[in-house]
Amino acid sequence: LVIKICAITQVCVSRSNCRVILTDVKPVAQRVGMRAAFFTSVASLTVGTTLCAVPFKQVEDLCHDSLIRRAASLVTDSSSTLLSQTTLALIEAITLYSKAVHTLVALQRRYLDSVGKLSPADEDAVWHVIIRQRAEVRAEYCVRLNTTWASAVRLCEVAAEAAFSSGAEHACVTIRTHLDLAHGQVEEARKLSTEADKLLIQTKVLEVERLASTQGPEEEEVPEAYLRED
Incomplete structure (x- = not known):
């Protein structure tokens, strides 16, 4: 217990x-x-x-040098864009001008080959076609675009210098490459327009010779007598 x-x-x-x-x-x-x-x-x-x-x-210190380099890069980018746009516009205008001149030369040579063989109505119709084609030859437009393109080239050159002096070497090299490419493309287009202009001048000389040969002696004396001041 x-x-x-x-x-x-x-x-x-x-x-x-x-x-x-x-x-x-x-x-x-x-x-x-x-x-x-x-x-x-x-x-x-x-x-x-x-x-x-x-x-x-913060990846990079925002000092004055880095900000200047960034600004220079932006300037080169915008300048390259302007150069590209003006280059494309100028090349297209020169190409259209060359095609219009070649067409005009072909029409004028066909007309010269048929001088004296056409009726007055047919001759008037041919001249209307030639006049319309001359309106397609927009030489003034090419001159205006060429002025704008030259301004864009100068702007890119200044931007390249600013990029180089600020230390933005990559931006400087890039815009220099764009400048060389634009110069090469425009020069190729200008060769076509120069050849077209030569053909047009030759056709005009041929036109004067043909018309002079088809006119009689009395018709040749009329302009000379008309131009006399006495």
Whole structure:
């Protein structure tokens, strides 16, 4: 009996000790959880404030030299765009001019071959076609575009010098390459227009000779007498 009573008392004591231990553990666990939550919130707050304080990484120092190089690069880009547009427009205008001149030369030579063989009505019709074709020869438009293109070339040359002096070597080399390419393309187009102009001059000389040979002596004296001032 005494042994049973001692066993019961030991069990009760052990249960009470367990309760005490458990009651002691719960506040500790709660404090640990609170500390973890606190550190988590602090960490998130720290990360958030860090992101807000440094929104982006500055790759290059924005000093005066770097800003000047960027501005020079922008100038070379815009100048190259102007040069490209004017070069394309000038080449197209010269090409159309050359085609119109070749067509006009062909019409005038056909007319010269048929001088004296056409009726007055047919001759008038041919001359109307020639006059309309002469209107297609837009030499003044080519001259105006050539002036604009020359201005674009000068602008690109100045931009290339500014890029070189500011240290933007890549922009300088790029715009120099564009200048060389534009000069080459325009020169090729001008060769076509020069050949067309030569053909037109030869045709005009041939026209004067043919008309002079078909006129009689009396018809040749009329303009000379008309031009006399006495």
